[in-house]
Amino acid sequence: MQRIFSGIQPTGIPQLGNYLGAIRNWVGLQADHECIFCLVDLHAITVWQDPEVLRQQTLAQTAVLLAAGIDPKAHILFNQSAVSAHARLGWIFDCVSRLGWLNRMTQFKDKAGKDRENHSAGLYVYPNLMAADILAYKATRVPVGDDQRQHLELANDIAQKFNHDYGVDFFPAIEPLIPPAAARIMSLRDGTKKMSKSDPSAQSRIEMTDDADAIALKIRRAKTDPEPLPSEPAGLQDRPEARNLVDIYAALAGITAADVLARHGGKGFGPFKTALTEVLVQNIVPIADETRRLLEAPDHLRAVLRDGAARAAQIAEPIVSEAERLVGFLK
Numbered sequence: 001m002q003r004i005f006s007g008i009q010p011t012g013i014p015q016l017g018n019y020l021g022a023i024r025n026w027v028g029l030q031a032d033h034e035c036i037f038c039l040v041d042l043h044a045i046t047v048w049q050d051p052e053v054l055r056q057q058t059l060a061q062t063a064v065l066l067a068a069g070i071d072p073k074a075h076i077l078f079n080q081s082a083v084s085a086h087a088r089l090g091w092i093f094d095c096v097s098r099l100g101w102l103n104r105m106t107q108f109k110d111k112a113g114k115d116r117e118n119h120s121a122g123l124y125v126y127p128n129l130m131a132a133d134i135l136a137y138k139a140t141r142v143p144v145g146d147d148q149r150q151h152l153e154l155a156n157d158i159a160q161k162f163n164h165d166y167g168v169d170f171f172p173a174i175e176p177l178i179p180p181a182a183a184r185i186m187s188l189r190d191g192t193k194k195m196s197k198s199d200p201s202a203q204s205r206i207e208m209t210d211d212a213d214a215i216a217l218k219i220r221r222a223k224t225d226p227e228p229l230p231s232e233p234a235g236l237q238d239r240p241e242a243r244n245l246v247d248i249y250a251a252l253a254g255i256t257a258a259d260v261l262a263r264h265g266g267k268g269f270g271p272f273k274t275a276l277t278e279v280l281v282q283n284i285v286p287i288a289d290e291t292r293r294l295l296e297a298p299d300h301l302r303a304v305l306r307d308g309a310a311r312a313a314q315i316a317e318p319i320v321s322e323a324e325r326l327v328g329f330l331k
């Protein structure tokens with residue numbers, strides 16, 4: 001059975017892009033993989049986080065993942081900082097990875113923008129720590145959204161360079177699992193920007209704890225254009241907002257964009273938005289309700305994470321100890 005590793009930053013409430021691009025696949029992959037899912041709090045502090053809010057959001061995200069169907073008994077769910085192997089292997093990878101490789105990372109360029117000098121060194125080496133997350137478990141498959149593709153290529157480069165530099169065949173190759181559709185859900189306010197937990201406008205995203213009224217309002221306000229919906233996907237070209245809403249509908253209903261347009265093409269956005277709201281409510285509200293219920297028992301959520309961290313450490317510790325021995329640390 002292949003081993004899966006994936007992570008999510010406990011910054012803000014997971015949004016629809018996290019769900020369709022990653023979490024929903026995590027749930028499905030549990031049937032035939034050994035899965036390790038991680039709330040990456042070390043990654044979260046690469047930009048400033050209020051400490052109390054970070055703690056609360058780590059629990060809130062745990063609740064969302066459980067509500068969405070992650071099984072913490074059959075698989076592993078934990079927070080990254082609780083397993084020291086991540087930081088230790090992360091440091092080794094900081095020394096394997098090359099500045100030239102990191103300079104090509106588009107996410108760093110997007111996040112740092114023109115104000116590069118004022119960002120943390122952690123944000124710069126962020127992808128090295130991601131490689132450590134995965135390889136501390138020798139995981140071979142990593143389900144992520146499209147925005148993580150470049151980071152996983154870098155992880156493979158790091159694994160190969162480590163193996164080459166130390167003359168070993170120690171770390172395996174990693175295969176990204178990126179969903180064919182919905183790998184990049186866009187903002188509801190701007191179809192050229194990724195939907196994101198950190199967007200200052202809450203109207204730009206559907207959060208996994210939104211109720212039916214909030215979902216209806218956000219979809220009613222979602223940006224569109226004045227044309228009716230086209231009757232074929234080719235007509236969505238250069239219409240990023242229309243394409244995004246059609247993609248969301250298709251992903252949630254489990255049909256193709258062509259099927260959506262066969263039903264709704266030729267009409268204005270009004271009736272389509274009503275149908276989209278309905279399918280969103282059907283999918284999101286049960287998860288939101290279950291999340292609220294789970295959040296009433298924070299001790300249970302803490303226990304889930306503690307148990308997950310203990311089992312994660314059992315897997316990672318021998319692998320990272322061996323990596324430390326290979327680089328020459330006296331044991």
Ligand code: TYM
Nearest residue numbers: 006007008009017018021022040130144145183184185195
């Ligand atoms: P994060 O928290 O930004 O995102 C978590 C997952 O959600 C996906 N995602 C999206 N998918 C489609 N459309 C969107 N708008 C959208 N926004 C986010 C992301 O691709 C991701 O799969 N660096 C990772 C966390 C991480 C990780 C790892 C992942 C740390 N270590 C090791 C895999 C393996 C991240 O930014 O998560």
